[in-house]
Amino acid sequence: MTSIGQWVPGLHAVSTYRREWLMKDLVAGLVLTTLLVPQGMAYAELAGLPPITGLYTSILCLIGYALFGPSRILVLGPDSSLGPMIAAVLVPIIGSGGDPAKAIALASMLALMVGVTMVVLGIAKLGFIADLLSKPTQIGYMNGLAVTILVSQLPKLCGFSVDAEGLIGEAVGFVRGLADGEAVGAAVAVGVFTLAVILVLQRLLPKIPAVLVGVVVAIAATWVLDLGERGVKLVGALPQGFPPLTLPHASWSELGLLLVGAFGITLVSLTDTISTASAFAARTGQEVRGNQEMIGIGAANIAASFFQGFPVSTSGSRTAVAEQSGARSQLTGVVGAGLILLMLVLVPGLLKDLPQPALGAVVIAASLSLADIPGTVRLWRHRRTEFAVAMIAFLGVALLGVLPGIVVAVVLSVLNVFRRLWWPYQAVLGRVPGVGGYHDVTSYPHAERLPGMVLFRFDAPLIFANARVFREQIRELAATEPAPRWIVIAAEPITDVDTTASDVLEDLDEELNARGVSLVFAELKDPVRRKIDRYHLTRTIEPEHFYPTLEDAVTAYQALTGAQWTAPDAERQPRG
Incomplete structure (x- = not known):
């Protein structure tokens, strides 16, 4: 043409x-x-x-x-x-x-x-x-x-x-x-x-x-x-x-x-x-x-x-x-x-x-x-x-x-779009025997955990609208007993980190470090990682605490602590 x-x-x-x-x-x-x-x-x-x-x-x-x-x-x-x-x-x-x-x-x-x-x-x-x-x-x-x-x-x-x-x-x-x-x-x-x-x-x-x-x-x-x-x-x-x-x-x-x-x-x-x-x-x-x-x-x-x-x-x-x-x-x-x-x-x-x-x-x-009654009923259901x-x-x-x-x-x-960004879905992950990968413990209550480590997924870009929600959830996870040593963020769904969120991350990491808890990232996309470097967040978040995959983060933690996968204690499950 x-x-x-x-x-x-x-x-x-x-x-x-x-x-x-x-x-x-x-x-x-x-x-x-x-x-x-x-x-x-x-x-x-x-x-x-x-x-x-x-x-x-x-x-x-x-x-x-x-x-x-x-x-x-x-x-x-x-x-x-x-x-x-x-x-x-x-x-x-x-x-x-x-x-x-x-x-x-x-x-x-x-x-x-x-x-x-x-x-x-x-x-x-x-x-x-x-x-x-x-x-x-x-x-x-x-x-x-x-x-x-x-x-x-x-x-x-x-x-x-x-x-x-x-x-x-x-x-x-x-x-x-x-x-x-x-x-x-x-x-x-x-x-x-x-x-x-x-x-x-x-x-x-x-x-x-x-x-x-x-x-x-x-x-x-x-x-x-x-x-x-x-x-x-x-x-x-x-x-x-x-x-x-x-x-x-x-x-x-x-x-x-x-x-x-x-x-x-x-x-x-x-x-x-x-x-x-x-x-x-x-x-x-x-x-x-x-x-x-x-x-x-x-x-x-x-x-x-x-x-x-x-x-x-x-x-x-x-x-x-x-x-x-x-x-x-x-x-x-x-x-x-x-x-x-x-x-x-x-x-x-x-x-x-x-x-x-x-x-x-x-x-x-x-x-x-013009009226769509079946569509309305479908939304209700x-x-x-x-x-x-x-x-x-x-x-x-x-x-x-x-x-x-x-x-x-x-x-x-x-x-409605803003609401989904503001309160995105969040999940604590565990290992399910016989099923590859790591999965939401809400769907799999009997998923195994590594003592001292929490795998956490946040299903949205990390921006000004939800940075506070992210911070409060991490604080809640850090406050569980026994306290975790690592909180690993399954960051594949995080497609962006803006300046407001970067400030929140910096303050949050310093707060966690003071309590003996390390904030770790896995599967962070390269463009987002470059923003992290540009914000100089690696001044507080250690550069070695960025892993290409969740499996790499898990392996590093096990090598550091010798922890093994265990069945969950129902009374001490952290909230997702």
């Missing part, structure tokens, strides 16, 4: 395209369009924007990714997980039900900021930022998002609207609306029926485009039952013609909130893209080019931003549809973009009789797919601490809102 082909994979794809792929890509593009149109419109409304912007966004992001995205079949577009985030940015600026033109302008600027951020991260090779959301926090965040989306769409499903913000406010408003008789019977019927059709088909006949069938059924019901005259709100005719070229703009006072929202959207979009790309690459034998993926999704957002679009992400469901339909290249997405454009130019009134409750049903079906992290992330989104929720999720992920 040439250098220009690495930066613009679409050019390389054109030069290597196979003729036998053409028909499969055309068919897959046609099938994909049937999903892109209703979902694009529904997710635009979820973001608080006119439905037409969802179609404009779909067209431009598909073309942008086809040029700069590295994956053959990954499909981008408006996403249910980003919709509430976009709305959370727009509503505080323009208010609920504000000027649509203002909302479009701000959403376009948001897309531009997300796109530029993505491209910069890709060029700088900073894809590790996606790791700021751990799996438990992702599960909790997505569960919270699913509940938030579901509750926000219930009024639309029932044919009325609620002027409230936040999960609790919208839930209370929905209940009050029902109690006040605001629900429209015909809207409830068409909305619930559309939702039932989508969910049943997705479960029983997954290869059938359930969203398309649900939308067609809803439009047919509108024609037959004249739902527009029965109080059901319809989408109406869409503006005709090409997406208008519009430069994104916002005032200086608005850029701050937009920047905060852009960071959250970038993080969620990046995490979703990398995970989805990895899953489909594993199935198709491709390699994930994470940095180029960021450039590709950034280009897609930038392209959409100049045509009244809003931020986009990778769609796992639409990518799966493209794959199942035989897609072989990004021509599938280009075909989808072309067909949407033809619809806008030739038949903009095609979906004018689509009921708004049906769009609500499409969004609710998508929200249900296997690791309660990570289940607690997931639940806090869930409550952060549900009670504080989408943007504060993403902040809570990121902070939780970072704190």
Whole structure:
């Protein structure tokens, strides 16, 4: 691949395209369009924007990714997980039900900021930022998002609207609306029926485009039952013609909130893209080019931003549809973009009789797919601490809102990593007859020990956050009776020693020496040993007390003392 082909994979794809792929890509593009149109419109409304912007966004992001995205079949577009985030940015600026033109302008600027951020991260090779959301926090965040989306769409499903913000406010408003008789019977019927059709088909006949069938059924019901005259709100005719070229703009006072929202959207979009790309690459034998993926999704957002679009992400469901339909290249997405454009130019009134409750049903079906109940149950069964992290992330989104929720999720992920560094696993080791090596005496209570020597393993880098924990554990081991002569640190897991830890080690070694106890290291990695030398710790820790292996340390101790392995005295076991 040439250098220009690495930066613009679409050019390389054109030069290597196979003729036998053409028909499969055309068919897959046609099938994909049937999903892109209703979902694009529904997710635009979820973001608080006119439905037409969802179609404009779909067209431009598909073309942008086809040029700069590295994956053959990954499909981008408006996403249910980003919709509430976009709305959370727009509503505080323009208010609920504000000027649509203002909302479009701000959403376009948001897309531009997300796109530029993505491209910069890709060029700088900073894809590790996606790791700021751990799996438990992702599960909790997505569960919270699913509940938030579901509750926000219930009024639309029932044919009325609620002027409230936040999960609790919208839930209370929905209940009050029902109690006040605001629900429209015909809207409830068409909305619930559309939702039932989508969910049943997705479960029983997954290869059938359930969203398309649900939308067609809803439009047919509108024609037959004249739902527009029965109080059901319809989408109406869409503006005709090409997406208008519009430069994104916002005032200086608005850029701050937009920047905060852009960071959250970038993080969620990046995490979703990398995970989805990895899953489909594993199935198709491709390699994930994470940095180029960021450039590709950034280009897609930038392209959409100049045509009244809003931020986009990778769609796992639409990518799966493209794959199942035989897609072989990004021509599938280009075909989808072309067909949407033809619809806008030739038949903009095609979906004018689509009921708004049906769009609500499409969004609710998508929200249900965001929730990961089996994953939550698995966390409960296997690791309660990570289940607690997931639940806090869930409550952060549900009670504080989408943007504060993403902040809570990121902070939780970072704190969870910090917690593991702060209180790492520690173990006293012994020899188990018939089993090679040295093992945790907690798992092997009858492991043999060498009198006067403690083998201790500390499973983390030794840094400022855990140096005190390390010191206290060594002191506790040194205080056992009879007192040990050597405390040997199985240092293979210690990948770093910072300056704070080095000061702690120096003071600790002097304290132990005064009590007749030697601090000994085995299996210390060479880079860490060089840091020990650079810190001049060998002024107190004797240079000969560094051994390449645990076996060497044990042999040296036995040669010095003549000690032999013995079974443990259960009443005098040091704590690990």
